[in-house]
Amino acid sequence: MNKSIYIVLSQSYTVLSRIIKKITKDKYSHVSLSFDKECRDMYTMGRKWTRWPFYGTYKKESIYKGVYNLNINAEILIYELTVTDKQYNNIIKLLDQYGNSSKGYNFIGLILAIFNKKLDRKKYYCSEFIYKILSDGSVNIFPKTDNIVKPMDFVKIKGLNKIYEGKIIKYKVQKLKSLNRKISV
Numbered sequence: 563m564n565k566s567i568y569i570v571l572s573q574s575y576t577v578l579s580r581i582i583k584k585i586t587k588d589k590y591s592h593v594s595l596s597f598d599k600e601c602r603d604m605y606t607m608g609r610k611w612t613r614w615p616f617y618g619t620y621k622k623e624s625i626y627k628g629v630y631n632l633n634i635n636a637e638i639l640i641y642e643l644t645v646t647d648k649q650y651n652n653i654i655k656l657l658d659q660y661g662n663s664s665k666g667y668n669f670i671g672l673i674l675a676i677f678n679k680k681l682d683r684k685k686y687y688c689s690e691f692i693y694k695i696l697s698d699g700s701v702n703i704f705p706k707t708d709n710i711v712k713p714m715d716f717v718k719i720k721g722l723n724k725i726y727e728g729k730i731i732k733y734k735v736q737k738l739k740s741l742n743r744k745i746s747v
Contacts (some may be wrong), residue, residue: 565650567693569692570604570727571639571713575629585676586712587589590639593689593713594623595730597698599725600737601625601640605657607691622689625652625730638733640725641717645701650698660686662695675710 571590573579582591591747594604604623625631630636645653673682675689693711696703703719726733 563647564644565613565647566597566599566642566644567650567653568599568601568642568718569643569722570594570601570625571641571716571728572625572630573638574636575633576629581600583687588714590637590685590713593692593716595653595692596640599640600640601638601733602738605661606688607661607686608688624683626734630730634729634731636730637728638663638730638735639717639727641719641722643701643722644683644723649700653695653701656695656699659689675712677733678710680710689715692716 570645571593572594573583573590574592579591592608592701594606596604600625600682606621606623606718608621608623625638
């Protein structure tokens, strides 16, 4: 039986994400992985504290709190990817294994990646982390192992199904309306 995972690209319009967007000219500056379409729980390497971007860690985030509540103009792009049960279980196992063993956030690597320079460390920034989880989890996403991986590279994965693109606030409202319809039925 197959299962779905969700690749969530985002632009939160924090100072750091605006800098990344300006330099790379990419629409989205961050990527997370979720196992629910509502993005209540997303996994990534990101800022440990909402208002301080210079110290990051493996973390669980949500579009309903944290950095995504700082700006109502924050945007997301959600893709659904169908994987096998074995791949799904591998991905879940690797998330905690790699996340908990990480030596922290690869902030220097992130800065260098913006300028197409690679730094190999025992730390990750968001797209390095998600790439490693998926590729080591037996999901053949794209052949880019020796190059820099940026959030926008994830849109190249074959077999993606676009779920939503737009303002986070509209997605939240859409999901709340859907939930209310289910409750009232």
